[in-house]
Amino acid sequence: MSxxxxxxxxxxxxxxxxxxxxxxxxxxxxxxLQLTGILFSMNGVGSTGGGLFNSSxxxxxxxxxxxxxxxxxxxxxxxxxxxxxxxxxxxxxxVTNRLxxxxxNVLFLFTASFIGGITAxxxxxxxxxxxxxxxxxxxxxxxxxxxxxPGFVLxxxxxILFVFLGSSFGYLVGSLxxxxxxxxxxxxxxxxxxxxFLGRDQxxxxxxxxxxxxxxxxxxxxxxxxxxxxxxxxxxSSLLSNRQEVRK
Amino acid sequence: xxxxxxVFFPIIIMLLLVLLIIIIAISTYKMKNRFxxxxxxxxxxxxxGYMVVLLVAAGLAFFIPDQTDSKLQTATIDDVPNLRNxxxxxxxxSIDSRxxxxxxxxxxxxxxxxxxxxxxxxxxxxxxxxxxxADAKIEAIHYQxxxxxxxxxxxxxxxxxxxxxxxxxxxxxxxxxPVDLKFSGFTREFPIAQFTNRKWEKWMDDSFLHRGEQIVYxxxxxxxxxxxxxxxxxx
Numbered sequence: 001m002s003x004x005x006x007x008x009x010x011x012x013x014x015x016x017x018x019x020x021x022x023x024x025x026x027x028x029x030x031x032x033l034q035l036t037g038i039l040f041s042m043n044g045v046g047s048t049g050g051g052l053f054n055s056s057x058x059x060x061x062x063x064x065x066x067x068x069x070x071x072x073x074x075x076x077x078x079x080x081x082x083x084x085x086x087x088x089x090x091x092x093x094x095v096t097n098r099l100x101x102x103x104x105n106v107l108f109l110f111t112a113s114f115i116g117g118i119t120a121x122x123x124x125x126x127x128x129x130x131x132x133x134x135x136x137x138x139x140x141x142x143x144x145x146x147x148x149x150p151g152f153v154l155x156x157x158x159x160i161l162f163v164f165l166g167s168s169f170g171y172l173v174g175s176l177x178x179x180x181x182x183x184x185x186x187x188x189x190x191x192x193x194x195x196x197f198l199g200r201d202q203x204x205x206x207x208x209x210x211x212x213x214x215x216x217x218x219x220x221x222x223x224x225x226x227x228x229x230x231x232x233x234x235x236x237s238s239l240l241s242n243r244q245e246v247r248k
Numbered sequence: 249x250x251x252x253x254x255v256f257f258p259i260i261i262m263l264l265l266v267l268l269i270i271i272i273a274i275s276t277y278k279m280k281n282r283f284x285x286x287x288x289x290x291x292x293x294x295x296x297g298y299m300v301v302l303l304v305a306a307g308l309a310f311f312i313p314d315q316t317d318s319k320l321q322t323a324t325i326d327d328v329p330n331l332r333n334x335x336x337x338x339x340x341x342s343i344d345s346r347x348x349x350x351x352x353x354x355x356x357x358x359x360x361x362x363x364x365x366x367x368x369x370x371x372x373x374x375x376x377x378x379x380x381x382a383d384a385k386i387e388a389i390h391y392q393x394x395x396x397x398x399x400x401x402x403x404x405x406x407x408x409x410x411x412x413x414x415x416x417x418x419x420x421x422x423x424x425x426p427v428d429l430k431f432s433g434f435t436r437e438f439p440i441a442q443f444t445n446r447k448w449e450k451w452m453d454d455s456f457l458h459r460g461e462q463i464v465y466x467x468x469x470x471x472x473x474x475x476x477x478x479x480x481x482x483x
Binding site for chain 2: 021022024025026027028029031032033036044045046048050051052053054055056057058059060061062063064065068070073074077078081115119120121122123124125126127128129130132133137148151152154155156158159162214215216217218219222
């Protein structure tokens with residue numbers, strides 16, 4: 001191996017280290033978004049109720065579910081943004097190729113998802129503390145206090161993986177758009193159009209996707225599903241960006 | 249096909265959020281290029297500060313009591329008798345006395361008695377009448393089994409109590425003023441609930457609420473001619 005042809009791993013490592021430093025700005029929208037999510041969550045995220053003899057009862061639930069959903073959305077958009085020209089220009093300062101750039105991006109997105117996932121779960125505590133100490137909210141029921149530490153850790157990893165999955169799709173969308181700007185118009189039309197079209201025939205792909213990922217109770221299977229999906233999506237994005245090189 | 253504007257609210261909110269992320273991200277980026285601000289460093293400080301706040305909050309969260317309301321007890325639905333069955337089989341004596349809410353005794357000398365409800369309909373509260381020997385007093389017993397939400401939290405104490413009243417020749421089951429009970433609580437975030445035994449949608453399922461039973465058991469001397477208000481179901 002000569003100096004002019006450094007190994008892929010070391011290029012990826014350098015690029016990743018650079019991106020970690022240069023893309024720190026992506027966490028500012030994350031913080032704003034999570035705080036917005038907390039604000040919205042103070043209204044409660046769910047309720048259940050019913051009649052009770054001649055009275056009625058209602059239970060309102062509070063959790064950071066919304067913040068996690070917002071964080072997944074952030075992961076998605078964040079991944080689109082790092083494929084844009086503004087960000088890509090940074091890469092030209094490196095001896096690089098598309099593959100190393102893609103790998104470094106995937107590593108960066110995973111790191112971002114890691115931070116996003118952990119902070120998203122932790123906002124649950126911030127929400128509790130704000131509601132209890134600042135807004136004098138009296139919780140009658142804490143459904144989840146008896147979660148054991150391993151369950152909690154799995155939950156954090158699950159949140160990270162959900163954000164990572166969102167990022168992978170964002171990266172694909174970003175790569176498509178970089179391939180041709182026309183995809184900015186085509187993608188929403190195709191996605192929303194096909195959902196509406198299938199919805200007419202009572203086919204709801206989102207429901208199926210929701211069940212596939214969000215109701216998988218075995219962590220190993222869940223891990224497999226996320227990694228296979230994200231791997232395929234990133235591979236597709238990588239192929240697309242290779243085409244881009246040929247085109248230019 | 250008709251759409252109401254509310255259907256679009258989630259989409260509008262999501263689009264606004266998307267816009268928000270893009271604006272912040274791009275403006276951070278532009279500021280760096282145009283004004284030479286060290287946005288990486290300020291972003292790092294911001295993120296570190298935010299993490300510290302979150303960790304402090306996580307620590308403080310352990311000081312929030314599980315249940316701040318002492319009126320709420322934890323309970324299980326085991327060992328709860330079926331009041332209706334017991335009463336219908338003339339077996340009220342077998343019902344544990346802890347399920348007795350209140351007892352009333354009235355001395356009554358008249359030959360006729362009307363049985364009525366006051367303040368609304370019975371709404372699932374069963375009334376039983378047992379004829380007893382002529383020299384006895386009129387006796388009313390209100391039984392109630394616990395109403396439990398979330399499999400363990402007993403909210404029975406919040407259910408308003410009925411009353412039994414004898415005025416003139418009218419024995420009335422007086423229903424309480426209806427109330428809207430409101431409870432609130434924290435629930436685990438969905439990624440955590442997903443791999444624990446407790447499913448995240450479980451508070452929507454049927455086992456979330458265990459409705460207790462209420463019965464009013466009346467003992468009325470058999471020499472009193474009892475007339476029952478029309479529409480009132482008495483067993």
